[in-house]
Amino acid sequence: MLKECIEALNINPEGTYVDVTFGGGGHSMAILENLRGGRLISFDQDEDAKKQAELIQSRSFTFCQANFMYMKKYLKLNGVSQVNGILADLGISSHQIDSPERGFSTRFDGPLDMRMDQKGGTSAADLLNSYSEADLHKILGMYGEIKNARTAAKMIVQQRVNKPFSRTEDLKAALQPIAPRGKEFKYFAQVFQALRIEVNTEMKALEDFLHQCGEVMAPQGRLVVMSYHSLEDRMVKNFIKTGKVFGEVEKDFYGNEIKPFEAVTRKPVEASEEEVESNNRARSAKLRVAERIEDRK
Numbered sequence: 001m002l003k004e005c006i007e008a009l010n011i012n013p014e015g016t017y018v019d020v021t022f023g024g025g026g027h028s029m030a031i032l033e034n035l036r037g038g039r040l041i042s043f044d045q046d047e048d049a050k051k052q053a054e055l056i057q058s059r060s061f062t063f064c065q066a067n068f069m070y071m072k073k074y075l076k077l078n079g080v081s082q083v084n085g086i087l088a089d090l091g092i093s094s095h096q097i098d099s100p101e102r103g104f105s106t107r108f109d110g111p112l113d114m115r116m117d118q119k120g121g122t123s124a125a126d127l128l129n130s131y132s133e134a135d136l137h138k139i140l141g142m143y144g145e146i147k148n149a150r151t152a153a154k155m156i157v158q159q160r161v162n163k164p165f166s167r168t169e170d171l172k173a174a175l176q177p178i179a180p181r182g183k184e185f186k187y188f189a190q191v192f193q194a195l196r197i198e199v200n201t202e203m204k205a206l207e208d209f210l211h212q213c214g215e216v217m218a219p220q221g222r223l224v225v226m227s228y229h230s231l232e233d234r235m236v237k238n239f240i241k242t243g244k245v246f247g248e249v250e251k252d253f254y255g256n257e258i259k260p261f262e263a264v265t266r267k268p269v270e271a272s273e274e275e276v277e278s279n280n281r282a283r284s285a286k287l288r289v290a291e292r293i294e295d296r297k
């Protein structure tokens, strides 16, 4: 949904824009093409994304290899206090999923890594070998939405006593007996998704990021977020509606709602049938667009 994202940003050629999920740089390049005198600051925590960003030779472009949960801090370091639009295309890139050594894909055997930031943190193998059964149950149920999360957590804990998890094939073999027949691919994809979300603390990063969007966005600036998971979409939806990722909107003394954004599209935009045909990942994509409201005096 490249075209939809760029249109939703409503780009002012002289404005300052942020792409917090650079990935392969497709969206960033499209934003840069629309700038004349403006500026783009892109983020990604992944080393390969950084290498890709280094290929862009433009004075309008700055790349920050950082988690977007620190967006405001990095913008300040680059002399930016207000921006006119922010884009987030959440999740992992096709490059990450197609690289067996990163461990994101159910299609190849590889190390159970799944870290977007390869410089540190807990890998999927560390998590599988150390988390309690109760925590594994919670993660698989909440982030993977698998129906037999309790049984899966139990199998993982039993399995690791014999041999600690290290490869993606180990995990698939351990869960093969309880994967729904004929739907194994979907089941493993959900399990991998759950682990990836936990490894990269994706929910916390999204929450912190959303709050900072209200703080740095100029009036009428656009927030454009593409999510691929119902929990993410719920957080984005609620933030736009209430100014918080959980809970109700607060009101001031006069009954005015205190929230930074107003939705531009009431319902999320979804990919066309053609796009889903050419890119299966687009099937679950939900695009939400909101505009910064002017602060009351």
Ligand SMILES: C[S@@+](CC[C@H](N)C(=O)[O-])C[C@H]1O[C@@H](n2cnc3c(N)ncnc32)[C@H](O)[C@@H]1O
Pocket: 020, 021, 022, 023, 024, 025, 026, 027, 028, 043, 044, 045, 046, 049, 066, 067, 068, 069, 089, 090, 091, 092, 093, 094, 116, 205
């Ligand atoms: C779906 S891809 C983005 C693809 C990109 N829009 C393009 O045109 O190629 C998501 C990217 O965001 C990065 N990412 C995800 N969460 C992040 C976070 N919290 N901080 C920084 N980068 C993140 C991933 O490393 C990945 O490269």
